[in-house]
Amino acid sequence: MALPTYASPLERLWYYVYRAICALIFLFLIAPILIVIPLSFNAEPYFTFTEKMLSFDPTGYSTRWYDLLLTFGMGKPDAVRDAAWWSDVWQNAAWVNAAKNSVIIGFFSTLLATFLGTLAALGLSRPEMPFRRVIMAILISPMIVPIIITATGLFFFYSATGLANTYLGIIMAHATLGIPFVIITVTATLVGFDKTLNQAAASLGANPTTTFFKITMPLILPGVISGALFAFVTSFDEVVVVLFVAAYDQQTIPRQMWNGIREQISPAILSVATILVIVSIALLTTVELLRRRSERLRGISPG
Amino acid sequence: MSDASHDSVQSGPLTTADGKPLKAALASAQAHRTRRAFYLVAPLLFFVVITFLMPIGQLLTKSVNNPAFYSWQDRDTGEKIPLMVDLRAWFDAHPAGTGPDEAAYAALVTGLVHAKEVKAQGQIGTRINYEVSGSRSLFTKTARKADKLEPPYKEAVLDVDKDWDDPKLWNSMRNASKAFTIDFYLSALDRTRDDSGNIIKADEERAVYILLFERTLVMSALITFITFLLGFPIAHLLATLPLRHSNLLMIFVLLPFWTSLLVRTTSWIVLLQSQGVVNDIWVSVGLISDENRLQMIYNQAGTIIAMTHILLPFMVLPLYSVMRPIDPSYVRAARSLGATSWTAFRRIYMPQTIPGIGAGGLLVFILAVGYYITPALVGGSTGQLISNLIAFHMQNSLNWSLAAALASLLLFAVLLLYWLYDRLIGIDNLKLG
Known part of the structure; x- marks a missing residue:
């Protein structure tokens, strides 16, 4: 959107004002996420930049809050840091x-959601699928229905069936919450899928199983992995269902953060937040690379 | 697709090589394919029915059925014991509005003695306490003395506590003994029943729910509008820049999208609190004095700021995907025909983005209406939404049926919006990054 040569002075002015406004909105989006990173190295238990931090005095910075993440809850935090300490x-x-706990729950719920979700997406993308619209609406609804409603329902249901306070219960609930993401990403990959490739494989003598694993799977794999990452993030960030159906000792990272924020917010929360931001940057990069790979595989130029 | 028919003379309908009518063979092949497609979806459908639809069903049941007054489940054996049998029989025999007589009091005492034996008096009292406050202690106190009471029971019970005379209490017990009740929905809509069972408005100080539903809708609409104001310019910029640049800028939208909700909420607490970064900046540039630091968090403003930030990507992404394919030559054509840049934008560009505005706005509104985590953490007392009240009744007041009724009302609202979204935009068009 370069400035056209026929632009009037007013339009020129607006062009720069508009860019400035956009820059401010981008700042609004990104600043809250990046601000926690320097603050997590604060030597003082404050949530703002101290004089020392602003003058880049090394004594204003420390890694004590990261250390606290390791020592909090330990038996002997002050012992010598040898193998026994670790x-x-x-x-x-x-x-x-x-x-x-978060990794275990996230891993198994992702596995479940990805397997079931990919299978269903394959079925849903077939033109002969009956009641397609209704079934799609049902399968996407866990993403739309407010989490508090899902959690309340699960609380009643799990109390009645004995699934409350079990890992299985949490994993099943988290898988349900991740499924919409898998379905959306995999269906999006399948929309551009060239069906003649399958027919070509069949005409060359491949049976349906071979066709699926040799032709379909490699092509939709980027979408499947993106969906799996979405499902994992959903589980990794989920707190309400855990609060409602998990036992007291089944702590997860978001639940621990939730408790920390509600009770006594300490900069240790910021160091966890920093680690999570770095994790999300890594995930975003992976998804972006996968998207490009998928576009390349399917012959769509990125422009 | 079959080999040519071997019969030289073909009469009647077309058949396949093995002699089946072609039409039937095609239909059976089609049915086979349909079944195959369905079998792929079936495992997930089954899974979602168990982990999602059945819990929602249980929630709806809970909102119209609370057996606490007439049924006790033994914690060890799981056996269900009926409670207050005689009193329920008395209620069945006498229509609503009948004052309690000696027989009714006798039935009450028998019921309380039995309830005390199975230790259910607290549960019964709690159930009636939902409607008549103070009755939990009334039940436990009376149950403690029940086995020593002598006839005439009416006087004996009134001797223990004269509050037993209250017609409201009897009315509430009558309602609680029914298997199916809409009373929790009445409470959720700030309605109650008078002494003879007619539906009336609840007292001012107990009428909080409609207010909260209204606040939720108003705040969600406001947040949707702000995300639109902020989202439209950047979506437009992203859509008109060359892909190389816009992909880079897209990170600003996608990184918040991928970052934990709790991290983003924490950041806003850190930024906005009175000793936080934003207030420090205001003070250092002299905008406000050190004593008058702004209270921007733990109130409505905090909820709106944090939720706007969290929901903004959900507005930008649909807008972007609609704006990207818009052909810039339309606007250029309008300009060449004499339109000012504002007119060209308003009359030519804007109308083409309406599907994106609808999709983004509806999505943000749906998500905002049910938001729980952010208001709970940064909302203070004025920034709470209806979800937070549901959680309050689940975890603190333990009035689960009222929580279920409130949740059901919220669910109906959300499903209505979801249906609208599906009709207007189609769920298939939901995109993530």
């Missing part, structure tokens, strides 16, 4: 345990 961290540190 094993204490692995066994007892509250944040480490929360991370373990």
Whole structure:
């Protein structure tokens, strides 16, 4: 949108004002996410930049809040940092345990959501699928229905069926919440899928199984992986269902953060936040690379 | 597709090689394909029915059925024991509005003695306490003394506490003994029943729910509007820049989208609190004095700012996907025909973006109406939405049926919007990044 040569002075002025406005909106979007990174290295227990930090005095910065993530909840946090200390961290540190739980729940719910979701997306993208619209609406609805309603319903249902306070219950619930993302991304990949490729494989003597694994799968794989990452992030960031159906000792990272924010917010939360921001940057990069790969595979030029 | 027919003379309908009529063979092949497609979807459908639809069904049941007054489930055996049997029989025999007589009090005492044996008096009292406050202690106190009470029961019970005379209490017990009740929906809509069972408006100080539904809708609409104001310019910029640049700028939209909700909420707490970064900046540039730091968090303003930030990507992405394919030559044509840049934008460009505005606006509104986490953390007392009240009744007041009724009302509203979204935009067109 270069400025045309026939633009009047007023239009020229607006052109730059408009860009400035957009820059401010981009700042509004990104600043809150980036601000936690320097603040997490604050040497003082404050949530703002101290004089020392602003003058880049090294004593104004420290990694004490990251250290706290390891030592909080440990048996002997002040012992010498040898192998026994690290094993204490692995066994007892509250944040480490929360991370373990989050990863376990996230991994299995992603696996479940991706497998079931991809299968369903393959069915839904076939033109002969009956009741396509209704079924699609049902399968996407966990994303639309407010999480508090889902959590309340699951609380009643799990209490009645004995799934409350179990890992299986949380994994199933998180898989349900991740499924819409898998379906959306995989269906989007299948929309541009050239069906003649399957027919070509069949005409060359491949049976449906071979066709699927050799032709269809490699082409839709980027979409499947993106969907899986979405499902994982959904589970990794989910707190309300965990609050409603999990047992007290089933802490996850978001639940631990939730408690931290509600009770006594400390800069340790900011160090967790920083780690999570870095994780999301990594995930975003992966998804973006996958999208480009998918476009290249399907012969759509990125322009 | 079959081999040519071997019969030299073909009469009657066309058949396949094995002699089946072609029409039937095609139909059966089609049915086979339909079944195959359905079998692919079936496992997920089954899974979602169990983990999603059945819980929602249970929620709806809970909102119209609360058996706490007439049924006790043993914690160890899971056995269901009926409670207050005689009193329920008395209610059935006497129409609403009948004052309680000696038989009714006798039935009440029998019921309380039995309830105390199975330790259910607290549950019964809690149930009636939903409607008549103070009755939980009334039930536990009376149940404690029930087995020592002598006839005439009416006087004996009134001796324990004269509050038992209250017609409201009896009315509430009558309602609670029914298997199916819409009373929780009445409460959720700030309605109650008078002494003879007619539906009336609740007292001023108890009428909070309609106010909160209204606040939720107004705040959601406001947030949707702000995301539109902020989202439109940047979506337009992204859509008109060359892809190389816009892909780079898109990171600004996608990174918040991928970042944990709790991280973003935490950031806003850090930024907006009175000793936070934003206030520090205002003070250092002299906009406000150190004593008058602005309260921007733990109130309505905090909820609106944080939710706008969190929902903005949901506005930008649909807008962008509609704006990108708009051909710039239309606007150029309008300019060449004498339109000013404003007219060309308003009359030519803007109308083409309406599908995107509809999609983004509806999506943001749907998500905002049910928002829970952000208002709970930054909303203080004035920034709470209806979801937070549902959570309050689930976790603090433990009036689960009222929570279920409120949740059902919210669910109907959201499903209506979802249906609208599907009709206007189509769920297939939902895009993520």
